Amino acid sequence: MVEATDQALIKRVAALACHESFDVLVRRHQAALRYSLRQMTGWDQSLADDLAQETFIKAYNSIGSFEGNAKFSSWLYRIGYNLLVSHFRVARNRELTAGDDLANRTTxxxxxxxxxxxxxxxxxxxxxxxxxxxxxxxxxxxxxxxxxxxxxxxxxxxxxxxxxxxxxxxxxxxxxxxxxxxxx
Amino acid sequence: MSKELDLDNLFSQLRDSEPELHESRFLHSVRSALPVKKHRSIGSETVITLAAAVIGCGLAFNYFPAAELLSQLPRKFTITPLFVLSLSGIAVALSALIYLSSESELDL
CATH class of the missing domain: 1.10.10.10 (Winged helix-like DNA-binding domain superfamily/Winged helix DNA-binding domain)
Incomplete structure (x- = not known):
């Protein structure tokens, strides 16, 4: 059976809001993205999965703006990275207010x-x-x-x-x- | 002073032993958070189709020059070599078009 390419699936999602095609994209890229986000969050599994979920939802909502000159996985990483940065910015502000410091945590x-x-x-x-x-x-x-x-x-x-x-x-x-x- | 770790080797080990992250629960959580597609009810779709069909029939009945077109229809057909050639040309072109469109749909 011929495997649908990312590009073909993206086209279907953009044109028809096809959830089934998006499911295939999620299945294909979820493991790598979730692993990377776990590595980025100190192996906080629930935070990493929340960020990964948010990444996919953002990707779905703005899939029309995806330019085919980059890999879909790179685009996902870009969205994920931006979410990660925002998350840590908010967390840092919260911790500074609470008198805690992320860097002083023991490893x-x-x-x-x-x-x-x-x-x-x-x-x-x-x-x-x-x-x-x-x-x-x-x-x-x-x-x-x-x-x-x-x-x-x-x-x-x-x-x-x-x-x-x-x-x-x-x-x-x-x-x-x-x-x-x-x-x- | 402790020996420096070989980061390339360390990351290579990590790549080789990357844990398998199961997808079903995650996929379900993503799916449930996706915006729901807006579906028209079958009733309203039927009403729209019927209304369009009635309007179309009315317009066709009033404006379609059926009698004029019928009078222009040829009364007899003569099969000439040129006619056969044209017919096969059209068939080939149609087949090519269908093949190409189905090929481009393959990866969908």
Missing amino acids: PTTRFSSNDLHKDLAHALLRLPTQQRMALHLNLHKQLTHQEICNIMEIPLGTVKTAIRRGKKTLQEELSSWKDGDML
Whole structure:
């Protein structure tokens, strides 16, 4: 059976508001987006899923504005990243008002187990500013080029390179307590 | 000083062991939050179609020059080689059009 392309499904959603076609798009892209958002939120599963859900709903509502020159997944990441930034901005303002500080939160200094590697890294990433965290994830995990990251995050190429360089440095410092584990 | 971690290796391990995130509950939550499509009731659709049909029939009855067109119909047909050629040309063009349109619909 011929698998419908993203472009064809997008056309159907835009023209006919076809929920079934959108379901296929959600099924195809949900796992990657939800995983990335978990990594971006310190493995807060409910927050990540809420953001992913909001991302898909925004994508559905503005699918007519999607230009076919980018990948659908990149477009989703752009929406997701913008939602993430807004979320952390609001959360930060709330915490500053409440006298808490996100950066002063403790992060685990040792890895729990190999199964929790994803969670541990997500916690460590939480110490980085959102921009660095996202740039680093897209570069090291998703293996996207600097140009692709720059298109998703809508920031200059130089800023992307700086964010990745600084992010790597900070992450190295954060993970230095993991010592020479058996896996690393 | 502790040895620097190999980030590329670390992320490669993460990629290889990425957990499988089940879709059913998530898909349901997205689906339920999507704006509902506005459907016209069958009754109103029927009324609109019937009204359009009645108006169309009335207009056709009044303005369609049926008698004039009928008088122009040829009384006899002569099958010439040119006629056969034209007919097969039209058939080929139609088949090509249908094939192309169905091919472009394949990925939908």
